[in-house]
Amino acid sequence: MSLIMVPTTTESNALTMVDAPTGWVDEELAESQSLPQQPEPKEEASFGTRLGQVALAAFPLGWTAFGDTTEQIAAIEQMVVVQPPQHDAWMDADEFQELSSLAQALPGPWATQLFLACAMCHAGPWGGLVALILWMGPGVTLLTVAGLWMPSLLDADPGWTFWLAGVAPAAVALVWHSSLNVCRTLDKLGWVLALASCGATVFMDHEMQHVIAMPDTKCTFPMLMIAGGLLAVLDALVGPRLGTYKEVTTDLEKTSRHMSFPLWTSFLILELWLVLLLVAVLLAQVIFPNNDYAAIFSQFFRMGSVVFGGEESLLPMMTTELIPSWFSQQDFSMGLALTQAAPGSIFNLAAYMGAVQKGNLFLSWTAVASIYAPSFLFLLAALPLWSKLRQVVAFQAFVKGVNAVSIGFMGAMCVFLWESNIARVTDVILLVVCLGLIYFLQVSAPTVVAMAILLGPLLND
Numbered sequence: 001m002s003l004i005m006v007p008t009t010t011e012s013n014a015l016t017m018v019d020a021p022t023g024w025v026d027e028e029l030a031e032s033q034s035l036p037q038q039p040e041p042k043e044e045a046s047f048g049t050r051l052g053q054v055a056l057a058a059f060p061l062g063w064t065a066f067g068d069t070t071e072q073i074a075a076i077e078q079m080v081v082v083q084p085p086q087h088d089a090w091m092d093a094d095e096f097q098e099l100s101s102l103a104q105a106l107p108g109p110w111a112t113q114l115f116l117a118c119a120m121c122h123a124g125p126w127g128g129l130v131a132l133i134l135w136m137g138p139g140v141t142l143l144t145v146a147g148l149w150m151p152s153l154l155d156a157d158p159g160w161t162f163w164l165a166g167v168a169p170a171a172v173a174l175v176w177h178s179s180l181n182v183c184r185t186l187d188k189l190g191w192v193l194a195l196a197s198c199g200a201t202v203f204m205d206h207e208m209q210h211v212i213a214m215p216d217t218k219c220t221f222p223m224l225m226i227a228g229g230l231l232a233v234l235d236a237l238v239g240p241r242l243g244t245y246k247e248v249t250t251d252l253e254k255t256s257r258h259m260s261f262p263l264w265t266s267f268l269i270l271e272l273w274l275v276l277l278l279v280a281v282l283l284a285q286v287i288f289p290n291n292d293y294a295a296i297f298s299q300f301f302r303m304g305s306v307v308f309g310g311e312e313s314l315l316p317m318m319t320t321e322l323i324p325s326w327f328s329q330q331d332f333s334m335g336l337a338l339t340q341a342a343p344g345s346i347f348n349l350a351a352y353m354g355a356v357q358k359g360n361l362f363l364s365w366t367a368v369a370s371i372y373a374p375s376f377l378f379l380l381a382a383l384p385l386w387s388k389l390r391q392v393v394a395f396q397a398f399v400k401g402v403n404a405v406s407i408g409f410m411g412a413m414c415v416f417l418w419e420s421n422i423a424r425v426t427d428v429i430l431l432v433v434c435l436g437l438i439y440f441l442q443v444s445a446p447t448v449v450a451m452a453i454l455l456g457p458l459l460n461d
Helices: 027-034 047-064 069-082 093-105 110-156 167-183 188-211 217-237 263-287 292-305 311-322 329-341 346-359 361-389 393-421 425-439 445-460
Strands: none
Touching (some): 069 093, 069 110, 069 167, 093 110, 093 361, 093 393, 110 329, 110 346, 167 311, 167 329, 167 393, 167 425, 167 445, 188 217, 188 393, 217 393, 263 292, 292 311, 292 346, 292 361, 311 329, 311 346, 329 346, 329 393, 346 361
16 A cells, blocks of 8 residues: 655645654545535435325325316326425426326327326335325325216206206306416417317307218317327428417436336337227126126227327317217216316216216216326336427327317307306306406316305395
8 A cells, every 4th residue: 555645735835744643645535635525316216105106296186176176287297296295306497397298299198197107206116006096196086976966866856957057157267267277378379279179169060960971070189189290290390380389498318217128118009908908898888788887988088099189189089979968968067077076087977977877886987087098008108208298299299289178169169168067147147256256366176066056045035
């Protein structure tokens, strides 16, 4: 081992001896003192700990995720980035925004997909499954109970219809509010596509059914979305551009460290989704055409696979495909209002609709599992692929076009809800009151529904 003299410069430029009285130090010790000390890397939490952290974040969110999508996303960011309960942040703000972009690009409710993506990146697929169950559990439970109980209540005493007269205007106001909030994200191209799809949807519902047989909406909605995506691709690649396209600046490699699947796994999951979609169609149309479970699975799995741009775009599909053949307009309006007042996603409406169908608990569970399954599968497949897909301008443009068309569906839904639920002057008054409570007083959705229930009988008396 070599020994060296370590000089230090002082005001007198004298040679100062370290480690008096000898003045000699070990060379390795001198080097360690001269280099900046690096902090020791923090040991990563175990899988069980991370899974517990997901559950700790998901449980309160499941009970408090009221309001529209933007409010839910703000609550999720607070929970996983800003101030996580009893643990370090799962990711930084840039990574959270990147996952938000991914969630918006996939079918399914935006806020739900975002929270599942955060949970999967933190604790893998099992973390995503735990997050999904705890996130949707409270809302699904409340709506299932309501769906099982409400029909018997109305049948036993039809007078309850009078006392619930304010529910429908409140539901219309909440959907209008959510739709207007989503429209704020549109650029010029988005507005063009949204207005076109809204007009086309309303036209097909009002005019074409009087001229020729209305086309099957099972194909109409997907075809309009594909057309919007292709037009957006032309805008991005050919120009002149009406849309805006973001540059990729965030690296998700660190964030997605617990989702390090090989790429072939993503394609395998997509093949699984396609097989399930074909099975759903065959079960309902060919194998068990008169089976309620097959019909529920087919309808809700297919709708869950094509809901882009906002969860409210699910509503026009339900109204055109399920009313009045499966459910009455009253059942739908009641379920929509209760879903808006309950925590969680509008996808939870499937729990109410499944329960109302013959008062069957298992039909409710089938509907919920069917509508959420595509969202979960698409997210599993997309996380390993996202780092590559997000850099492709054509992919960005296609997703932008599909989302814009879906937002147009939400606009059409506002028209449909007005026609089917606002029939009297008192309904208009209550609608205006609810909109005022939402926009000027920032009243929460459950409070709006509760106040509408109280005001409805007074105005209609």
